[in-house]
Amino acid sequence: MAKEVKKVNKLTLLSKGWNAVFVIILFLMALLVVIPMVLILIVSLSSELSIANNGYTFFPSEWTLDGYRYLFKTGDQLADSYLVTIFYSITGTLMSLTFMTMFAYVIAQKNFKHGRLFTWLLFFTMLFSGGLVPSYILNVRYLHINNSIWIFLLPSLVNAYYTVILRTFIRTTIPDTLFEAARIDGAGHFRIFVSIVLPLFKTGIATVGLFNMVARWNDWFTGMLYIQNPKLVPLQTLLTKLQNTIDFLKQNAAIAGTPDGIALLRSLPDENMRMACTIIVILPILFAYPFFQRYFVQGLTMGSIKG
Amino acid sequence: MLQTRANVRLKKRKKTFQKEDVALYLMALPTIIYLLIFCYVPMGGLIMAFQDLNITKGIFKSPFVGWKNFEFLFSTTDAWVITRNTVCYNLVFIVINLFISISLALMLSSLRSGRYAKTVQTVYMMPYFLSYAVVAIVVNAFLHRDNGLVNSILRLMGEPGKTNWYHQARIWPPLLVFVNAWKNVGYQTVLYLAVISSISVDYYEAAVLDGATKFQQACYITIPHLRYIVGISLILSMSSIFRGDFGLFYNVPMNSGKIYPVTDVIDTYIYRALTYLNNVGMSTAAGLYQSVVGFILVLIVNKIVNKIDPDSAMF
Numbered sequence: 001m002a003k004e005v006k007k008v009n010k011l012t013l014l015s016k017g018w019n020a021v022f023v024i025i026l027f028l029m030a031l032l033v034v035i036p037m038v039l040i041l042i043v044s045l046s047s048e049l050s051i052a053n054n055g056y057t058f059f060p061s062e063w064t065l066d067g068y069r070y071l072f073k074t075g076d077q078l079a080d081s082y083l084v085t086i087f088y089s090i091t092g093t094l095m096s097l098t099f100m101t102m103f104a105y106v107i108a109q110k111n112f113k114h115g116r117l118f119t120w121l122l123f124f125t126m127l128f129s130g131g132l133v134p135s136y137i138l139n140v141r142y143l144h145i146n147n148s149i150w151i152f153l154l155p156s157l158v159n160a161y162y163t164v165i166l167r168t169f170i171r172t173t174i175p176d177t178l179f180e181a182a183r184i185d186g187a188g189h190f191r192i193f194v195s196i197v198l199p200l201f202k203t204g205i206a207t208v209g210l211f212n213m214v215a216r217w218n219d220w221f222t223g224m225l226y227i228q229n230p231k232l233v234p235l236q237t238l239l240t241k242l243q244n245t246i247d248f249l250k251q252n253a254a255i256a257g258t259p260d261g262i263a264l265l266r267s268l269p270d271e272n273m274r275m276a277c278t279i280i281v282i283l284p285i286l287f288a289y290p291f292f293q294r295y296f297v298q299g300l301t302m303g304s305i306k307g
Numbered sequence: 308m309l310q311t312r313a314n315v316r317l318k319k320r321k322k323t324f325q326k327e328d329v330a331l332y333l334m335a336l337p338t339i340i341y342l343l344i345f346c347y348v349p350m351g352g353l354i355m356a357f358q359d360l361n362i363t364k365g366i367f368k369s370p371f372v373g374w375k376n377f378e379f380l381f382s383t384t385d386a387w388v389i390t391r392n393t394v395c396y397n398l399v400f401i402v403i404n405l406f407i408s409i410s411l412a413l414m415l416s417s418l419r420s421g422r423y424a425k426t427v428q429t430v431y432m433m434p435y436f437l438s439y440a441v442v443a444i445v446v447n448a449f450l451h452r453d454n455g456l457v458n459s460i461l462r463l464m465g466e467p468g469k470t471n472w473y474h475q476a477r478i479w480p481p482l483l484v485f486v487n488a489w490k491n492v493g494y495q496t497v498l499y500l501a502v503i504s505s506i507s508v509d510y511y512e513a514a515v516l517d518g519a520t521k522f523q524q525a526c527y528i529t530i531p532h533l534r535y536i537v538g539i540s541l542i543l544s545m546s547s548i549f550r551g552d553f554g555l556f557y558n559v560p561m562n563s564g565k566i567y568p569v570t571d572v573i574d575t576y577i578y579r580a581l582t583y584l585n586n587v588g589m590s591t592a593a594g595l596y597q598s599v600v601g602f603i604l605v606l607i608v609n610k611i612v613n614k615i616d617p618d619s620a621m622f
Binding site: 014015018019022023025026027029030032033034036037039040043051054055056057098099100102103105106107109112113114118121122123125127128129130131132133134135136137138141142154155157158163183188189190193214217218219220221225236237239240243244271274275278281282285286289290293296297 | 327328330331332333334335337338339341342344345346347348349350351352353355360362365366411414415417418419420423427429430431432433434436437438439440441443444445446447448449451453454455456458459489493494497498501521546553554558561574577578581582587590591594595597598601602605622
């Protein structure tokens with residue numbers, strides 16, 4: 001990709017003036033992206049006193065690692081949440097990939113009698129859905145999977161959009177003749193799937209898997225709606241809860257001014273600790289994604305292939 | 308998307324059941340069961356929109372009340388406000404994000420240094436991988452009443468700096484547009500950049516020989532090549548125009564009641580009707596309204612696209 005851009009540039013180099021203008025505009029835009037995150041990082045490293053005096057600022061009067069220290073000392077909840085999130089992100093992604101690739105293989109078959117029916121069964125769920133409330137009633141009242149690990153795994157098993165993309169990918173990347181040859185050799189569908197499609201299809205699966213895993217890692221809604229057990233609260237939900245409880249208690253304690261309220265406030269996580277928590281939640285993704293960027297870009301373009 | 312030419316041709320040949328197809332049914336079975344339970348059963352659950360649902364009695368024993376839930380929903384101005392907010396915000400998001408990301412992609416693709424372009428695009432894509440739980444905290448760092456950066460700066464400038472921004476309706480429409488762009492423009496830019504870099508160099512060589520300027524090349528080669536991908540993304544976003552991004556509209560404004568008139572969308576309304584008011588019937592009615600109108604919109608968009616450019620149509 002970069003090579004081609006360079007080649008074009010050699011032919012028609014942008015004038016130095018315009019190049020400088022573009023470089024500056026693009027740099028300012030990059031700053032706009034980075035600065036808010038830098039602010040969070042700096043607040044997580046500011047002392048409570050500095051925050052009380054100057055608010056959140058890029059130039060705290062006192063730097064400290066206290067936020068992180070408290071977090072690790074009192075962070076049982078954080079550890080639980082980390083474990084739960086890692087567990088269901090990985091397990092859920094593996095389950096999803098198994099379901100989705102098998103189904104994609106089936107609907108990629110051109111001679112399968114019920115192929116069209118199955119495709120429509122999947123595709124229709126992209127166009128029309130029961131929405132939040134019926135799913136909620138189903139999960140809570142009839143399946144009883146709320147407040148358990150299953151709520152993170154089952155309702156999000158199959159993503160119709162990515163399954164359609166996987167199907168298109170199987171059709172366009174794996175030639176029909178390969179299937180024919182395998183069949184003449186006496187291989188059944190399951191055998192073809194495991195020993196031909198999966199190996200040829202590694203990047204496609206990795207791409208969908210990565211998107212799936214990021215979506216699971218970032219999901220705060222499921223936890224907020226269905227989970228009460230503190231051992232099962234995911235990281236992102238923990239962040240939201242932390243924020244809301246602090247604001248709520250602060251307002252009420254300030255109004256009531258009771259000793260109890262003030263004591264409760266003291267025991268709450270400090271401002272810098274909350275920001276430290278945020279940093280620790282986003283760190284894995286920020287570190288991992290530049291390495292996987294190739295897959296993400298590929299995933300984006302995958303969506304635009306038609307089959 | 309569904310019908311390829313090969314598929315049409317094959318339809319004429321009769322598809323018969325073969326013994327080896329058993330494996331295919333077995334492989335499809337898990338997903339079929341999933342779809343039936345978690346997608347189609349909830350569709351049937353939409354019947355609750357016509358019931359006065361009592362959670363303990365369940366769906367099968369609750370009484371039917373006809374269109375009463377809908378009458379309740381549409382009797383206030385709520386239905387109008389949430390519909391207007393959902394559709395208008397989405398339209399503005401589509402236009403603004405498209406404009407910014409195409410401009411950025413054009414600039415990035417014409418830079419002299421490929422490495423700089425690569426670094427910058429990695430930075431741009433970063434917010435796309437943050438959850439709205441995190442984005443809400445980031446926004447809060449700026450808008451917090453006591454500690455927020457905005458009020459601190461106001462205080463430095465001699466203002467009182469005591470404004471609670473979560474009560475100020477006027478700042479939220481532009482702010483939400485900004486936050487949405489901040490989070491999503493990066494990945495769109497990278498997508499368009501990927502398409503631009505796949506354009507054959509021959510076009511540009513020919514254009515240079517004819518004496519075309521950089522600007523003319525962008526107008527007559529690059530942008531026309533983006534038409535297809537832009538079309539696809541427009542169709543996708545048009546068909547979800549009736550769905551509000553829950554995280555953006557619920558988490559970022561911290562669910563602040565004072566600014567509901569400008570932040571409430573159909574999805575947040577349904578969520579609150581369910582969890583705060585416990586009004587299952589009415590929230591299902593709002594969900595049914597969203598699903599049906601959304602579905603009709605998809606059909607209309609697809610029909611129009613089919614007329615203009617059949618290749619880009621969804622089905």
